[in-house]
Amino acid sequence: MxxxxxxxxxxxxxxxxxxxxxxxxxxxxxxxxxxxxxxxxxxxxxxxxxxxxxxxxxxxxxFGKTNIRNFNIIIKEDEETYCKKNSALENLFYELDKLSPETIKKITYTIKLFNKKNTD
Structure with missing residues (x-):
């Protein structure tokens, strides 16, 4: 676009x-x-x-280079951890942007299941 x-x-x-x-x-x-x-x-x-x-x-x-609206994610941790996570998340978003919406929904569902399992 x-x-x-x-x-x-x-x-x-x-x-x-x-x-x-x-x-x-x-x-x-x-x-x-x-x-x-x-x-x-x-x-x-x-x-x-x-x-x-x-x-x-x-x-x-x-400019239409990505469909991800904003990479600015606030992570409340120390600066070193923030930088590592921010870099990892930017790479993840870059890869996710290449996928279909249906695949992204499946990945999101899997992540939610994973998080739920870790909090139980």
């Missing part, structure tokens, strides 16, 4: 009009319309970051 489609879908999910999003991003409504119609692309790095931050998605997601 292209940037223009992602931006429109994200705006629609929030229930925002183009005018409202333009005010939030401090740009014109016409710019939002041009981005969503694929006529233009934001060339300002700060604006791209602002869009990603507002919608809580990664830039890779905005």
């Amino acid at each position: 292209a940037f223009c489609d992602r931006l429109k879908n994200l705006r629609d999910e929030k229930g925002l009009s183009q005018v409202e999003l333009a005010k939030i991003l401090n740009i014109s409504r016409q710019s939002v319309g041009n981005y969503e119609n694929g006529l233009r692309f934001p060339n300002d790095e700060k604006l791209i970051i602002k869009i990603a931050d507002y919608f809580n998605v990664s830039i890779d997601y905005l």
